[in-house]
Amino acid sequence: MSTTDTPQTTEQPPRKPKFTFPSALTVLAIVTIAVWLLAFLVPSGLYDRNDSGAPIQGTYHRVDSGQSFVDRLNDLFLAPVNGLYGIQDQKTGQVGPDLAGELYGSAGVFLFVLAIGAFITVVFATGALDRGIGRLAHRLRERGALLIAGIMVVFSVLGTVEGFAEETLGFYGLIVPLMLALGYDRMVAVGTIILGAGIGVLCSTVNPFATGVASSAADISLGDGIVLRFVMWVVLTAVTVAYVIRYARRVQRNPERSLTGFLPGDRDQDAASEAEEPELTGLHKAVLVTMGLVFAFMIFSVVPWASALTGDADAKPYGFELGWSFPQLAALFLCAAVLIGLVARLGEQKLSSMIIQGAADFISPALVIVLARGVTVIMNNSKITDTVLHSIEGIVKGTSSGVFAIIVFVVNLPLAFLIPSTSGHATLAMPILAPLADFAGVSRAVVVTSWQAASGWMNLWVPTTAVTIGGVALAKVGYDKYLRFVWPLLALLFLMICGFVAFGAVFT
DSSP: OOGGGSOOOOOOOOOOOOOOOOOHHHHHHHHHHHHHHHTTTSOOEEOOBOTTSOBOTTOOEEOOOOOOHHHHHHHHHTHHHHHHHOEEOTTTOOEETTOOSEEOSOHHHHHHHHHHHHHHHHHHHHTHHHHHHHHHHHHTTTOHHHHHHHHHHHHHHHHHHHOOOGGGGGGHHHHHHHHHHTTOOHHHHHIIIIIHHHHHHHTOSSOIIIIIHHHHHTTSOTTTTHHHHHHHHHHHHHHHHHHHHHHHHHHHHOGGGOSSOOOTTGGGOOGGGSOOOOOOOHHHHHHHHHHHHHHHHHHHHHOOHHHHHHOOTTOOOOTTOOOOOHHHHHHHHHHHHHHHHHHTTOOHHHHHHHHHHHHHHTHHHHHHHHHHHHHHHHHHHTTOHHHHHHHHHHHHTTOOHHHHHHHHHHHHHHHHHHOOOHHHHHHHHHHHHHHHHHHHTOOHHHHHHHHHHHHHHHTTTOTTSHHHHHHHHHTTOOHHHHHHHHHHHHHHHHHHHHHHHHHHHHHO
């Protein structure tokens, strides 16, 4: 047989595996090892503390950590355990699972996250939230600007109170066709969903995964600073909604100005031909009302009303204040999950399975919090936390309170990219940032606001988040086109955030 009778095959070089950014758990595992190694090089030191445990500026001094190599190796081995339920000895300051003293680990926040997961999963299992948003979209389908505003405000409310983000991925199948039927393009749908929920998370008021975790790590109440965050949420949400509506109207008037163009069939849809309005039964209405009441009660239970209404941080609490923290909130949402299941008549077996499934679905962010707390335990036991704090003290020393708040915002931008998990970022950064606020004479609540604004601003566009990269993929919109669409808004939000945190630092 001649060589011409046999097909010629050319070996294709093996394709290089596409790089994917590591998960938050992997990032924090790397950070844990890196910090453990750095602890051998960074000198140990401590600040003197006042009666409340806050470091006193100018009192930093070098000390001997007193740890052998075996002790340090044991800290690395037990870091996740200590991050969950490590106990801090009040005399030595060391943290370990078998010591006596106060809880240093994040067990309370860990259980709170699992309880929130159970609650949210039970709510979605009833179908009430999906149908409620679907009903809103159908009723406003012929009033485009109102539809965009309505959906974005709903998503923003959910974002600011419970970190509604990944859940938005399920709404593209509903909202993309609606926007196309109204004469808009696919970018309008992307902006409505990503920016609607994202601006709520950026301006979190009581979001447990951002404000909650950060407040716990900063050793303040979840309600501290809520007035500033609420005003910020109202203003920035209004600006973001107006931005999306402005682009939508431009495309509707002149389709050629669309940043995405139109796929075959995009211009053939008609809003009047959309499916019938989703039915909202009495049970669905009851679930939605119950859900609203639960979040309203959570806000009521954590807000320091005397301080908020009088402006005096040391005001004596009113008699009706509950002053709840994470243990009580974890119990609240577990009870609320059961209540929602009973209201929706899910039945004992389905309700039980949904609670277990919800806790399982949220184990990842809960473990991220534990790992991040474990890093702080390593720093604490090797006595380098105050050394790091002392090195940063020089940067902010002498700056005005407003400038300090802006520096906190800017410094956290790259950290938010490297640690895409909001909870992990908060747990890792707050033990350093919160004492800096004491040195600068700024409320720790302002530091929490600056930090979460940085995390939320980055998550509006970075490709390492499933919300952004998954959203543009589902809507069939190029990521580069999304960046072109969103960058003017990002620049505007950047300036407004700096203004808000500077104002908050000066006047709170």
